Amino acid sequence: xxxxxxxxxxxxxxxxxxxxxxxxxxxxxxxxxxxxxxxxxxxxxxxxxxxxxxxxxxxxxxxxxxxxxxxxxxxxxxxxxxxxxxxxxxxxxxxxxxxxxxxxxxxxxxxxxxxxxxxxxxxxxxxxxxxxxxxxxxxxxxxxxxxxxxxxxxxxxxxxxxxxxxxxxxxxxxxxxxxxxxxxxxxxxxxxxxxxxxxxxxxxxxxxxxxxxxxxxxxxxxxxxxxxxxxxxxxxxxxxxxxxxxxxxxxxxxxxxxxxxxxxxxxxxxxxxxxxxx
Amino acid sequence: xxxxxxxxxxxxxxxxxxxxxxxxxxxxxxxxxxxxxxxxxxxxxxxxxxxxxxxxxxxxxxxxxxxxxxxxxxxxxxxxxxxxxxxxxxxxxxxxxxxxxxxxxxxxxxxxxxxxxxxxxxxxxxxxxxxxxxxxxxxxxxxxxxxxxxxxxxxxxxxxxxxxxxxxxxxxxxxxxxxxxxxxxxxxxxxxxxxxxxxxxxxxxxxxxxxxxxxxxxxxxxxxxxxxxxxxxxxxxxxxxxxxxxxxxxxxxxxxxxxxxxxxxxxxxxxxxxxxxx
Numbered sequence: 187x188x189x190x191x192x193x194x195x196x197x198x199x200x201x202x203x204x205x206x207x208x209x210x211x212x213x214x215x216x217x218x219x220x221x222x223x224x225x226x227x228x229x230x231x232x233x234x235x236x237x238x239x240x241x242x243x244x245x246x247x248x249x250x251x252x253x254x255x256x257x258x259x260x261x262x263x264x265x266x267x268x269x270x271x272x273x274x275x276x277x278x279x280x281x282x283x284x285x286x287x288x289x290x291x292x293x294x295x296x297x298x299x300x301x302x303x304x305x306x307x308x309x310x311x312x313x314x315x316x317x318x319x320x321x322x323x324x325x326x327x328x329x330x331x332x333x334x335x336x337x338x339x340x341x342x343x344x345x346x347x348x349x350x351x352x353x354x355x356x357x358x359x360x361x362x363x364x365x366x367x368x369x370x371x372x373x374x375x376x377x378x379x380x381x382x383x384x385x386x387x388x389x390x391x392x393x394x395x396x397x398x399x400x401x402x403x404x405x406x407x408x409x410x411x412x413x414x415x416x417x418x419x420x421x422x423x424x425x426x427x428x429x430x431x432x433x434x435x436x437x438x439x440x441x442x443x444x445x446x447x448x449x450x451x452x453x454x455x456x457x458x459x460x461x462x463x464x
Numbered sequence: 465x466x467x468x469x470x471x472x473x474x475x476x477x478x479x480x481x482x483x484x485x486x487x488x489x490x491x492x493x494x495x496x497x498x499x500x501x502x503x504x505x506x507x508x509x510x511x512x513x514x515x516x517x518x519x520x521x522x523x524x525x526x527x528x529x530x531x532x533x534x535x536x537x538x539x540x541x542x543x544x545x546x547x548x549x550x551x552x553x554x555x556x557x558x559x560x561x562x563x564x565x566x567x568x569x570x571x572x573x574x575x576x577x578x579x580x581x582x583x584x585x586x587x588x589x590x591x592x593x594x595x596x597x598x599x600x601x602x603x604x605x606x607x608x609x610x611x612x613x614x615x616x617x618x619x620x621x622x623x624x625x626x627x628x629x630x631x632x633x634x635x636x637x638x639x640x641x642x643x644x645x646x647x648x649x650x651x652x653x654x655x656x657x658x659x660x661x662x663x664x665x666x667x668x669x670x671x672x673x674x675x676x677x678x679x680x681x682x683x684x685x686x687x688x689x690x691x692x693x694x695x696x697x698x699x700x701x702x703x704x705x706x707x708x709x710x711x712x713x714x715x716x717x718x719x720x721x722x723x724x725x726x727x728x729x730x731x732x733x734x735x736x737x738x739x740x741x742x
Contacts, residue, residue: 252652253607283720301576301726329531329632338716353655354607354632354728358713361720374530374659377631381652435636438616442561442639448579450632 190428191455198424199416199457206230207404208237208367209413210258212396217372218404218413219332222312224291225325226282226366229334233345233366235275237401241346245270246395247379251387253353256376257335260346261395272346281340282364284324287316291323292421296429298446302326302357306449308420312368313449315360325365328355328450332367352377355450370456371415414459428455468706469733476702477694477735484508485682486515486645487691488536490674495650496682496691497610500590502569503603504560504644507612511623511644513553515679519624523548524673525657529665531631534654535613538624539673550624559618560642562602565594569601570699574707576724580604580635584727586698590646591727593638603643606633606728610645630655633728648734649693692737706733 202220210217223230236242242258249257262268293314295307303315306326313331316323325331331351336343343364350369369376379396382389389395404412418425433447480498488495501508514520520536527535540546571592573585581593584604591609594601603609609629614621621642628647647654657674660667667673682690696703707730712721 250656252655281719298579299577301578301724302722340719355726356729357726358710358718358722358729360722362718377530378528378656378658380656432636440636440640441559441618444580444636444638446579448635451634451636 187428187431187453190424190431191457194418194424198419198422200419201416201459202370202404204405204407204412205234205403208233209400209402209404209407210242210372211399211402212375213399214375215372216413217375218370218415219367220311220370220417221367222310222325222365224310225285225312225314225323226334226364228279229282229343229345229364229366232276232279233334233348234403236272236345237403238406239273239275240400241270241272241275242398242401244397244399246397247376248395249349249386249388250352250376250379250381252381254351254356254387255349256352256379257347257349258398259335259348261392263346276344277346278342279344279364281336281343282366283340283361284322287318287321287323294420294425294429296447296449296452298433298448300449302360308425308452308454310420311370311417311454313452313454315449324361326355326449327351327357327359327365329353330369330373331365332369333359333363333365336363350376368454370417371413416457416459418455420454428453465706465709465731468702468709469735472696472702476697476700478697479737480648480682480693480695482683482685482690483512483681486511487678487680487682487685488520488650489677489680490653491677492653493650494691495653496648496693497645498589498648498695499645500588500603500643502588503563503590503592503601504612504642506557507560507621507623507642507644510554510557511612511626512681514550514623515681516684517551517553518678519548519550519553520676520679522675522677524675525654526673527627527664527666528630528654528657528659530659532629532634532665533627534630534657535625535627536676537613537626539670541624554622555624556620557622557642559614559621560644561618561639562600565596565599565601572698572703572707574725574727574730576711576726578727580638586703586730586732588698589648589695589732591730591732593727602639604633604727605629605635605637605643607631608647608651609643610647611637611641611643614641628654646732648695649691694735694737696733696735698732706731
């Protein structure tokens with residue numbers, strides 16, 4: 187993998203689009219999320235609208251469930267007089283659990299099958315499943331994926347609560363929740379948080395919650411303060427070589443070659459652009 | 465799942481065998497590991513011998529790699545004059561990456577396939593893969609599985625270094641390292657640790673390491689101080705019902721039924737015996 191990354195060409199990489207990148211600012215640092223407007227256009231637009239009206243600023247991580255998810259929300263969401271008010275954005279949206287299959291969306295298919303879906307692979311920077319029979323494609327719940335929490339009705343989410351997968355891929359959530367992006371930097375600020383001690387990993391004391399200073403759309407942040415990151419393009423020979431290098435590990439340490447790879451075990455490389463500002 | 469657990473009968477559960485249970489004692493609490501002598505008899509015997517000669521006491525967690533593993537080791541292992549000495553136990557052992565297929569080992573097979581192996585399921589309290597063609601069966605690298613770290617040669621491990629999976633199942637490690645057990649309680653003491661900042665998640669400063677007070681075989685611990693735990697038996701109708709309830713989630717929250725389940729997404733229930741001591 188190191189060899190493939192060093193041999194990669196500038197064209198194998200793409201900058202994050204500042205208009206589709208979120209910065210979640212904690213006291214401990216920044217989590218960078220790449221948004222997926224191709225898969226969840228309404229949710230992405232709404233999360234950006236919520237960020238731009240400062241809905242999230244001062245909210246908190248309220249839940250950390252081991253081997254499952256971290257969840258950001260308004261701790262007072264259930265208390266009408268205290269709950270954060272929404273201005274222009276939407277509180278709820280129709281579900282975007284999947285979308286119409288579109289052969290124009292680039293798709294780097296994995297050759298080794300999947301327990302949950304007929305086809306899996308990568309579109310842009312995201313793990314994707316699809317099924318031509320049903321004419322659908324959808325984002326898959328791999329480590330680091332970001333979704334919009336919801337209550338029981340399918341259309342009860344909208345981005346006011348966000349969760350991030352911090353454990354083994356909970357693929358049974360696929361097509362049950364709207365995924366809208368992926369953490370590309372700062373996962374350890376979420377995954378290493380103390381687990382909540384009450385049901386579903388909620389923190390039982392207010393002081394355990396991890397405050398969110400702000401969530402910003404990168405385009406609204408001064409260029410000098412943006413995270414200078416590039417993501418490897420999934421539609422390149424370099425990425426296909428990387429997949430192959432992970433299916434058959436040639437490092438001396440490996441004595442047995444799996445010869446196969448499962449969707450959520452494929453890394454999507456992210457690098458810091460040397461020299462800082464893009 | 466709650467219904468299945470409440471409907472379960474005493475015979476659906478088994479106590480941990482104190483002779484095959486390890487307690488890893490940290491300042492923050494206890495991690496309980498169930499050992500797997502059926503799959504790694506020599507490694508299990510050696511880890512118990514190491515524990516009984518107090519080899520591990522005072523060692524530390526030296527590595528926490530996000531979405532991968534936590535590793536316990538002697539921080540001075542590479543310094544001959546400082547390295548912890550082994551008395552009766554072995555420093556290295558022949559690999560136990562897999563073992564001969566044995567139809568007498570109970571096996572609750574999952575019906576939905578697997579990317580990495582021909583058959584997967586559960587034997588005793590462990591996720592297992594097997595292949596009748598090659599006549600082999602082996603433990604699978606799911607969340608919480610414990611293995612013996614090694615250097616490049618296959619027979620360079622033996623249990624002096626132990627790792628625990630804290631992320632998405634790294635199944636490419638299957639048949640490349642000897643797995644010897646599973647964490648049944650206390651995962652959050654490992655999974656929520658700060659990630660190491662140098663290559664492979666090693667801590668770069670000695671003070672970041674997490675000291676191990678002791679590792680004990682449960683049989684050597686006073687009964688009153690043992691963790692009173694039971695694990696659901698995998699060879700029961702209750703466990704098969706649990707698998708089915710996870711393949712098709714009947715909770716109102718779910719709008720789409722996966723109808724399938726992947727090996728490492730099946731929970732192996734553990735419960736605290738009411739009233740304390742076994």
